[in-house]
Amino acid sequence: MRAAEEAAFARGISPDALMEEAGEGIARALWKFFPRPGKCVVFAGKGHNAGDAFVAARRLAQIGWEIETRLAYPEKELAELTGRKLRELREVTSVEASTPGLAVLLDGLLGLGAKPPLREPIRGLCRELNARRECARVVAIDLPSGLDGDSGAADDDCVIADFTLTIGCAKSGLVADDALDFVGRLEVIELAELRLADGKYPQELATPETLRELLPRRKYSAYKNQFGRIGIVAGSRGFTGAALMCSLGALRAGAGLVELFVPENIYEIIATAAAPEVMVKPVENYEKLLEEKIDVWAVGPGLGKSHAEEILRLIRDAEQPMVVDADGLNILSEKIAALSEVAGPRLLTPHPGEMKRLFPVEKKSRADWATQFCDKYEATLLLKGSRTIVGGRGLPISYNTTGTPGMATGGMGDVLTGVCAGLLGAKLPPNDAARLGAWACGRAAEIALSTGKVSEESLLPSDVLAHLGCAFRELRIAG
Numbered sequence: 001m002r003a004a005e006e007a008a009f010a011r012g013i014s015p016d017a018l019m020e021e022a023g024e025g026i027a028r029a030l031w032k033f034f035p036r037p038g039k040c041v042v043f044a045g046k047g048h049n050a051g052d053a054f055v056a057a058r059r060l061a062q063i064g065w066e067i068e069t070r071l072a073y074p075e076k077e078l079a080e081l082t083g084r085k086l087r088e089l090r091e092v093t094s095v096e097a098s099t100p101g102l103a104v105l106l107d108g109l110l111g112l113g114a115k116p117p118l119r120e121p122i123r124g125l126c127r128e129l130n131a132r133r134e135c136a137r138v139v140a141i142d143l144p145s146g147l148d149g150d151s152g153a154a155d156d157d158c159v160i161a162d163f164t165l166t167i168g169c170a171k172s173g174l175v176a177d178d179a180l181d182f183v184g185r186l187e188v189i190e191l192a193e194l195r196l197a198d199g200k201y202p203q204e205l206a207t208p209e210t211l212r213e214l215l216p217r218r219k220y221s222a223y224k225n226q227f228g229r230i231g232i233v234a235g236s237r238g239f240t241g242a243a244l245m246c247s248l249g250a251l252r253a254g255a256g257l258v259e260l261f262v263p264e265n266i267y268e269i270i271a272t273a274a275a276p277e278v279m280v281k282p283v284e285n286y287e288k289l290l291e292e293k294i295d296v297w298a299v300g301p302g303l304g305k306s307h308a309e310e311i312l313r314l315i316r317d318a319e320q321p322m323v324v325d326a327d328g329l330n331i332l333s334e335k336i337a338a339l340s341e342v343a344g345p346r347l348l349t350p351h352p353g354e355m356k357r358l359f360p361v362e363k364k365s366r367a368d369w370a371t372q373f374c375d376k377y378e379a380t381l382l383l384k385g386s387r388t389i390v391g392g393r394g395l396p397i398s399y400n401t402t403g404t405p406g407m408a409t410g411g412m413g414d415v416l417t418g419v420c421a422g423l424l425g426a427k428l429p430p431n432d433a434a435r436l437g438a439w440a441c442g443r444a445a446e447i448a449l450s451t452g453k454v455s456e457e458s459l460l461p462s463d464v465l466a467h468l469g470c471a472f473r474e475l476r477i478a479g
Helices: 002-010 015-033 048-062 080-090 122-135 177-183 208-214 240-252 264-273 286-291 308-317 326-334 336-341 352-358 366-376 412-425 430-450 461-477
Strands: 039-044 066-071 104-108 137-141 163-167 185-189 203-206 229-233 257-263 278-283 296-299 322-324 346-348 380-383 389-391 397-400
Touching (some): 002 015, 015 080, 066 080, 203 208, 229 412, 240 412, 264 278, 326 352, 346 430, 366 380, 412 430, 430 461
Parallel strands (some): 163 185, 203 397
Antiparallel strands (some): 380 389
């Protein structure tokens, strides 16, 4: 980032122009996450990070937001450009303190150059900001104040952000495991005037800019067989919902046809409850599924382990691409050597508990864990959790950016499995399907929350399904 800024200045780009572009991007991101005007309190240091915050606040004021500022230093100590941006903010809105009822606390205290430990007066404002987050959302600019942008190490009073809007590109400390609860939702504010160095990197961030080309417009002559016949092997007595949600996920991700294969003892229940677009078929012998004319398989949600040997043969011998989840993973973990013998591409979607059963090794980080797994097995891995990780042999580790704590409820993984299978049906490679599927499900959850009709506590997988179309549409038009 420092090299990119220096190169921009050498080309004649002014710091003022970069600050205006950054502030504009921050304001757009705030509008994306908070579509209704509210109140914004800007916690400002004296450097250019605060200047970015003042530009964003000016834009918010112009569309009806109420603005308040909390300055860490006397105004005369602000950097020259930062002081100018504060004065420009004052020209469009009053910045006097007003009544409580906060909506957004904007952390513009420290930028990329700062390292822990925090010092006064910044430490005191970080404490105040954290104390006020019970009745507000905290948004950090570039990185939460008190967090090391390289390592992810945090000061005891580091700002706890709900959203971090990082400028230009993600910094390595923002995706460190220990930084998750300080960074929150991570959004990259790209700047057209900053040209980052070309090259291959061991890690990447899944963003609309990196994913958009994976979702091309359909030709007018498109027909269903171009988007895959998806075979879902799921469900058992007491776990019928997993099969239903997985089938809906595949449909909402654009699958051409969806066939749901379930045990005979729940066939009538599933056939009655399934969406009319889903073809429900009873199964006597799972091994015979190898004879079905299917383009993509999804195996595991709510399946149980009563047919483990037959399911393992299906996982091993099917030549088609396959998403393996839930009980499919649990069956595979007991004979993991079969993963080295599979006949076709495999996308595995474990949560951390399932991953421990699949690959119980000492690990330094989730990224290292995923890398070690992909080095040993030629499969695509989608390791679920906050900041979902996608890995594949010879490919960069990819961190997902979307999602909300409201997704920590049963059934979300079943939807994701169906979505990934639907994307495989459009002939995406497994790594692309995994990155796009994780992003779309997380963004659909965020959009559901932004409607104001659900909360983190009440968010359901059905809410994600209902807003998947909005997520895909946003991805396509975001540029």
